[in-house]
Amino acid sequence: MMAKPALRKPKKKVCLFCHDKISYVDYKDTGLLRKFISDRGKIRARRVTGNCTQHQRDVATAIKNAREMALLPYTSTTR
Amino acid sequence: MRRYEMMVILDPSMDERAVQPSLEQFLAVVRNDGGTVEKVDVWGRRRLSYDIEKKSEGIYAVVDLTATPATVKELDRQLNLNEGIMRTKVLRPELH
Numbered sequence: 651m652m653a654k655p656a657l658r659k660p661k662k663k664v665c666l667f668c669h670d671k672i673s674y675v676d677y678k679d680t681g682l683l684r685k686f687i688s689d690r691g692k693i694r695a696r697r698v699t700g701n702c703t704q705h706q707r708d709v710a711t712a713i714k715n716a717r718e719m720a721l722l723p724y725t726s727t728t729r
Numbered sequence: 730m731r732r733y734e735m736m737v738i739l740d741p742s743m744d745e746r747a748v749q750p751s752l753e754q755f756l757a758v759v760r761n762d763g764g765t766v767e768k769v770d771v772w773g774r775r776r777l778s779y780d781i782e783k784k785s786e787g788i789y790a791v792v793d794l795t796a797t798p799a800t801v802k803e804l805d806r807q808l809n810l811n812e813g814i815m816r817t818k819v820l821r822p823e824l825h
Contacts, residue, residue, distance in 0.1 A: 674822065678736070678791070719736055719818055720777035720787065 663700025677715035764796030
């Protein structure tokens with residue numbers, strides 16, 4: 651039960667979009683996209699989100715589109 | 730003919746009831762060129778994530794339409810010429 655920290659194997663994350671079978675990442679869905687940005691407004695890395703290559707790319711483009719339309723911040727200084 | 734999705738940010742000083750008619754005026758170009766407008770969704774006033782043209786709010790509207798590429802280009806051009814339009818974005822949703 652209690653895994654030793656030295657040889658702890660991180661649980662394999664599954665891509666949220668593959669799991670939910672979402673084919674199109676909508677840039678208007680800011681609630682969903684907010685899960686993939688840090689509190690500084692940066693896009694989270696794939697090793698953090700656990701997304702597959704294709705969906706991480708889709709998420710990134712969706713976030714960039716949302717930023718252009720001021721739905722998401724480029725930076726947020728509030729810390 | 731292709732399906733497009735267009736998002737528009739309008740000047741917040743505009744009356745929200747005036748949004749629909751003024752958008753219709755722009756969309757006339759689509760109808761005249763044989764395209765169709767499926768849906769006009771006015772989100773209403775919304776806070777911007779960052780200031781655009783020194784304004785912290787904007788009126789958002791999303792339009793679904795079917796038209797030829799040339800028509801959409803013309804529509805986008807006309808919208809960008811208008812002072813009351815702060816920003817536009819045209820996407821083809823099924824490409825992704």
